[in-house]
Amino acid sequence: MRRAILLTPGPTQVPEESLAVASMPIMHHRTPQFEAIFAEAEEGLKYVFQTKNPVLIFASSGTGAMESSVVNTLSPGDKVIAVVGGKFGERWAEIIKAYGLNLVQIDIPWDTAVKPEIVKKTIDENPDVKAVFTTLSETSTGSVTDIKSIAEITKNKDILLVVDAISGLGVVDLKTDEWGVDVVVAGSQKGLMIPPGLAFVSISEKAKKFMETSKLPKYYFDWKSSLKNLEKKTTPFTPGISLIIQLNEALKLIKEEGLENVFKRHSRLAKALRAAISALGLELYNKDTGDACTAVKVPEGIDGEKLVKLCRDKFKVTITGGQSELKGKIFRISTMGNVNENDVILGISAIERGMAELGYKFDAGAGVAAAMKFLAQE
Secondary structure (H helix, E strand, C coil): CCCECCCCCCCCCCHHHHHHHHCCCCCCCCCCHHHHHHHHHHHHHHHHCCCCCCCEEECHHHHHHHHHHHHHHCCCCCCCEEEEECCCHHHHHHHHHHHCEEEEEECCCCCCCCCCCHHHHHHEEEECCCCEECCCCCCCCCCCCHHHHHHHHHHHCCEEEEEEEECCCCCCCCCCHHHHHCCCEECCCCCCCCCCCEEEECCCCHHHHHHHCCCCCCCCCCCHHHHHHHHHCCCCCCCHHHHHHHHHHHHHHHHHHHHHHHHHHHHHHHHHHHHHHHCCCCCCCCCCCCEEEEEEECCCCCHHHHHHHHHHHCCCCECEECCCHHHHEEEEEECCCCEEEEEEEHHHHHHHHHHHHCCCCCCCHHHHHHHHHHHHHC
């Protein structure tokens, strides 16, 4: 049976090297053998996060690391800013509200990324703000945020910059230390190319100072406990042993390719996909579309949900539809992680076949031809 192609914005396709080690017999986590793998994975994470600071590993989805960054840095009554321009910006706001913090919400249209000057204006209007929470790659809409410019605003102030990079890490450039980003959150099932189940958070020296005065409740996600155990090459609670072994293999692949080459590959594949979308007469949803996920408007008269099902069930290519208010209005295609040229061409072909079956009129093969032309030129 033909292997299905997974072009969703998470989970992403897992490379064979990581699949292979998943079948290894389980080992105990309090052993020198596992500690060596854990330490190697920690160094690999620092490479991808582009940081010299510690990167904590939790057995959870990325949302767990998001919550950890709230409860370990803030105290009741603290005022914080959250940028909301999609489902995952909304998640920041929901976590902040759940802990009773004083939220200043920057609402932006979902078809764009926040402009740094808006963040600056909001900080100027709220001089007592403690942190800014934003999203690098908003997978619900396809936008990518200019984190470097926002970090320029916060790095010399007593304000934390906390970035959800769950779908952006290892896909688009994020120079954590160089830019001055204090907390970066990530997950295992996106650019890091392994199954869901691990979450990561990098912690700057400034963030550690905030941690020392934080009074919000925490237990499983307690950074102090995790940092203490990290020194012993372990975690305070039972880790995702097999996932960490898979992670270590995936990180080796990223290092072997080189981070800059990884970014270039993602950019090249995303641009080929966008060339195909244009050739098919389709329109991008987002004005600030990045290289992790491309959101496309569903043409008038076409059922977007049926298109997604056709691609998945008949043509063996899984893409995703819109979320929340965008349900049925857009479809989303990911080029992140373990994706190559052939995968993208097959994905475009499936979209063409699905659109044709639903009655959309276009020159058959136009999208595939445009993508192939771009890839040949590049």
